Amino acid sequence: MTGPAVDELRRIDLNLLLALDALLDERNVTRAARRLGVTQPALSGALGRLRALFDDPLFVRTRHGVVPTPRAEALAEPLARWLADARELVAPARFEPAASERTFSISANDYMQHALLVPFARALERRAPRAALALWPQPEDLAAQLARGALDLAVTIAEWAPPDLPSRALYEERYVGIVRRGHAWTRRRPSLDAFCAAKHVLVSPAGGGLRGPTDDALALLGRQRRVALTVSSFLLVPGVVASRELVAVVPERLLGRQPGVARFALPVDLPPIRAIAVWHPRWHRDPAHAWARALLAEVAASI
DNA sequence: GCCCCGGCGTATGTAGAGAC
DNA sequence: GTCTCTACATACGCCGGGGC
Numbered sequence: 001m002t003g004p005a006v007d008e009l010r011r012i013d014l015n016l017l018l019a020l021d022a023l024l025d026e027r028n029v030t031r032a033a034r035r036l037g038v039t040q041p042a043l044s045g046a047l048g049r050l051r052a053l054f055d056d057p058l059f060v061r062t063r064h065g066v067v068p069t070p071r072a073e074a075l076a077e078p079l080a081r082w083l084a085d086a087r088e089l090v091a092p093a094r095f096e097p098a099a100s101e102r103t104f105s106i107s108a109n110d111y112m113q114h115a116l117l118v119p120f121a122r123a124l125e126r127r128a129p130r131a132a133l134a135l136w137p138q139p140e141d142l143a144a145q146l147a148r149g150a151l152d153l154a155v156t157i158a159e160w161a162p163p164d165l166p167s168r169a170l171y172e173e174r175y176v177g178i179v180r181r182g183h184a185w186t187r188r189r190p191s192l193d194a195f196c197a198a199k200h201v202l203v204s205p206a207g208g209g210l211r212g213p214t215d216d217a218l219a220l221l222g223r224q225r226r227v228a229l230t231v232s233s234f235l236l237v238p239g240v241v242a243s244r245e246l247v248a249v250v251p252e253r254l255l256g257r258q259p260g261v262a263r264f265a266l267p268v269d270l271p272p273i274r275a276i277a278v279w280h281p282r283w284h285r286d287p288a289h290a291w292a293r294a295l296l297a298e299v300a301a302s303i
Numbered sequence: 304g305c306c307c308c309g310g311c312g313t314a315t316g317t318a319g320a321g322a323c
Numbered sequence: 324g325t326c327t328c329t330a331c332a333t334a335c336g337c338c339g340g341g342g343c
Contacts, residue, residue, distance in 0.1 A: 015310095029331060042311050044332055049310095061318075061331060 111234035
């Protein structure tokens with residue numbers, strides 16, 4: 001809206017419309033003034049401004065008060081509608097999951113999508129059947145995507161989250177080692193030497209990276225492992241390990257009931273995975289966003 | 304900090320109707 | 324015709340917000 005239309009609206013004082021509403025209801029300036037908490041002359045002044053605004057007397061005096069002119073009568077219904085809309089506009093924002101058609105865009109790596117966001121999608125379908133969920137891979141410019149509103153939330157681990165963004169802890173889990181079923185390590189924990197000498201599969205979502213949390217933990221001990229293969233997806237790891245003489249270190253939940261692979265005890269201590277949700281501050285008080293965050297935390301607590 | 308403007312309250316004026 | 328009551332309008336001063 002621009003130009004003359006905006007100028008017209010600028011001339012309208014909401015208090016004048018409230019005065020008109022009270023006058024239409026009470027048909028008495030003194031009682032309408034009392035209802036609005038102002039004095040009679042103040043409301044009389046407001047009536048004068050209303051008359052100038054609408055270029056109509058609006059009310060004429062009678063023995064027992066005032067009666068509206070046809071112009072004022074005609075204003076009654078649209079005014080009531082406008083005031084109801086205005087009250088709705090300033091009422092506290094609400095979110096109705098059952099009626100919402102909002103699309104929630106969430107990024108996460110493929111493993112977290114599998115472990116957390118697939119159950120979240122089921123919960124969302126139950127609670128907000130008309131809403132939609134868009135899952136995205138973790139972008140390199142995560143903070144920028146959140147700031148632009150391209151993403152509502154990102155599920156990531158605390159160490160990788162952009163600094164200074166609001167976040168909420170979701171779940172913790174530990175790393176486990178996996179090898180092909182029947183491998184000697186499934187019966188006896190490997191030595192650190194054997195572990196470092198084995199051929200490892202490393203997940204590098206961005207592709208090409210040759211370091212992970214396992215390498216950092218080994219580096220603290222002055223050791224190094226042999227990475228023979230990198231893949232871009234956690235979900236590829238069990239299949240790769242099941243068919244070759246490779247070992248991998250993966251989040252515990254990834255193992256599940258994967259055929260052909262079995263876990264083994266790691267000879268090195270790794271810090272737990274702390275999964276968190278992060279978002280941009282501008283969404284912090286958005287009712288729909290807060291509802292989705294709470295649902296995500298609820299699902300995370302149940303997996 | 305000063306000035307202007309708009310809105311409000313107090314005091315008062317005005318108009319209409321009823322009682323006598 | 325005059326007084327009284329009720330209700331709205333007007334004059335004036337004060338105050339707060341906005342612009343410079």
